[in-house]
Amino acid sequence: MKARIRDIAALLLVERARKQLGLAGGSPSLHMSFTGNPGTGKTTVALRMAQILHRLGYVRKGHLVAVTRDDLVGQYIGHTAPKTKEILKKAMGGVLFIDEAYYLYRPENERDYGQEAIEILLQVMENQRDDLVVILAGYADRMETFFRSNPGLSSRIAHHLEFPDYLPVELEQIAQRMLAAMQYRLSGSGLAALHEYIPLRMKQPHFANARSIRNALDRARLRQANRLFEQKGRQLDREALMTIEGEDLRASRVFT
Numbered sequence: 001m002k003a004r005i006r007d008i009a010a011l012l013l014v015e016r017a018r019k020q021l022g023l024a025g026g027s028p029s030l031h032m033s034f035t036g037n038p039g040t041g042k043t044t045v046a047l048r049m050a051q052i053l054h055r056l057g058y059v060r061k062g063h064l065v066a067v068t069r070d071d072l073v074g075q076y077i078g079h080t081a082p083k084t085k086e087i088l089k090k091a092m093g094g095v096l097f098i099d100e101a102y103y104l105y106r107p108e109n110e111r112d113y114g115q116e117a118i119e120i121l122l123q124v125m126e127n128q129r130d131d132l133v134v135i136l137a138g139y140a141d142r143m144e145t146f147f148r149s150n151p152g153l154s155s156r157i158a159h160h161l162e163f164p165d166y167l168p169v170e171l172e173q174i175a176q177r178m179l180a181a182m183q184y185r186l187s188g189s190g191l192a193a194l195h196e197y198i199p200l201r202m203k204q205p206h207f208a209n210a211r212s213i214r215n216a217l218d219r220a221r222l223r224q225a226n227r228l229f230e231q232k233g234r235q236l237d238r239e240a241l242m243t244i245e246g247e248d249l250r251a252s253r254v255f256t
Helices: 002-020 042-055 080-091 114-127 140-149 151-156 168-181 188-202 210-230 238-242 246-250
Strands: 032-036 064-067 095-098 133-138 159-163
Touching (some): 002 042, 042 064, 042 133, 080 095, 114 133, 133 140, 168 210
């Protein structure tokens, strides 16, 4: 992932140097496809990409507009075009991130207006690619089907980036960073509990990588707060308020 972003940055820097010397080239197309399971960082990387493209002078503002089908597709005739155009107007000068983009296309429903939104997107992606980057995201298999059904979209996507699931050790590192950002830390027993928790949670349904870890930490904070509240008469110091103990994690149903 980082290597691909470095490649894109290098291309833009070279194009800027060529333009300064009067060499023709034209703005490269940077529309992208992000595929992967939930919680693998697609939205976060899209935000970072918007910031990088702004610093490199490819987009004017560097902001991210994240949307789903409901933000683009209307419920009745004449409703979709203004909705889609309004979102595109907000995104101009930055990055438009369309999550679960395959829901735009519903061929089984003859009265669906998603195709109208796609046609408007296609036009803007081609004609205003120097002022807007569109990132389509979703599960890999569904995105593949989506692109096969919409070859016009597929041909405009220059970069396909796959977001793999995190390894347990990576999820531990992510958890530590999340806690540090909130000024919490794990005790020795807390670290041991987290080490056991992650593989167990990964085997359960609806696991969403870093998103599931964040939810687990939020629940552990609730249990820590309840534990401290029940210790009536105790003077709470900085250490106690910052520390997540093993029992705060082991109370999870994952361990039962």
